[in-house]
Amino acid sequence: MFDSSVWRKLKRGPQIITVKDASMIAGITGLQSGDRVIDAGAGSGYLAIHLGSVVAPFGKVSSYEFRPEFAELARKNVSRAGLEKVVEIKEKSAFDGFDEAEADLITLDMAESEKVLQHAKTAVKNNGWIVGYIPNVEQVSRFVKEAENLKLKVDRVTEFYLRDWKIRPYGSRPENQAMVFTAFLVFARKIPESDFDREKEENTKENRRDRRIKDKLKG
Numbered sequence: 001m002f003d004s005s006v007w008r009k010l011k012r013g014p015q016i017i018t019v020k021d022a023s024m025i026a027g028i029t030g031l032q033s034g035d036r037v038i039d040a041g042a043g044s045g046y047l048a049i050h051l052g053s054v055v056a057p058f059g060k061v062s063s064y065e066f067r068p069e070f071a072e073l074a075r076k077n078v079s080r081a082g083l084e085k086v087v088e089i090k091e092k093s094a095f096d097g098f099d100e101a102e103a104d105l106i107t108l109d110m111a112e113s114e115k116v117l118q119h120a121k122t123a124v125k126n127n128g129w130i131v132g133y134i135p136n137v138e139q140v141s142r143f144v145k146e147a148e149n150l151k152l153k154v155d156r157v158t159e160f161y162l163r164d165w166k167i168r169p170y171g172s173r174p175e176n177q178a179m180v181f182t183a184f185l186v187f188a189r190k191i192p193e194s195d196f197d198r199e200k201e202e203n204t205k206e207n208r209r210d211r212r213i214k215d216k217l218k219g
Helices: 004-009 019-029 044-057 068-081 113-123 138-149 193-202 204-216
Strands: 037-042 062-064 087-090 102-106 122-132 151-157 182-191
Touching: 004 068, 019 044, 019 122, 019 204, 037 044, 037 113, 044 062, 044 087, 044 102, 044 113, 044 193, 062 138, 068 193, 113 138, 122 138, 138 151, 138 182, 138 204, 151 193
Parallel strands: 037 062, 037 102, 062 087, 102 122
Antiparallel strands: 122 182, 151 182
């Protein structure tokens, strides 16, 4: 089991992805030991470390960071977490593409991440996941549009809140403080393009109307 006290030992530089969101990424995508992950935008390395703790000991996380000072900070944090054999910090821009192929999961936490989707589609395996961690709805819109242009199936766009409760014999209530909005998460999958085209056709307005009429006639 990964020692969760590690998080208190890590050094922060740029804004981090919290355990709240990192856990949802791992859970929804079904990440497991032995999987291969590409992480674009390492920052302080928190997401790469969390994903590394899931895929260890036989998996691999390749985390890209083009800023030398952040890459160095992320490497030191990976070392503090004891995951040097699982997580590799690469001082390279994701805009130039990825060295790896057949990844199970690719995470994109960076400005203009929609411009990296073509590289991500090339590097992810069939039925693999591409997840965008996005701070504002305008970028979400651009990300989803580009994903659909590339015939990636957008499975969901969501956000997660975390609020603890105070349980007492004389009255229970939610805590005053909560971890609410941090970012949007966009989950997309690489499916066969023929399946994408078929699903898109099935979901056109006209086809949805025809299905509703058929359902009424059956009733």
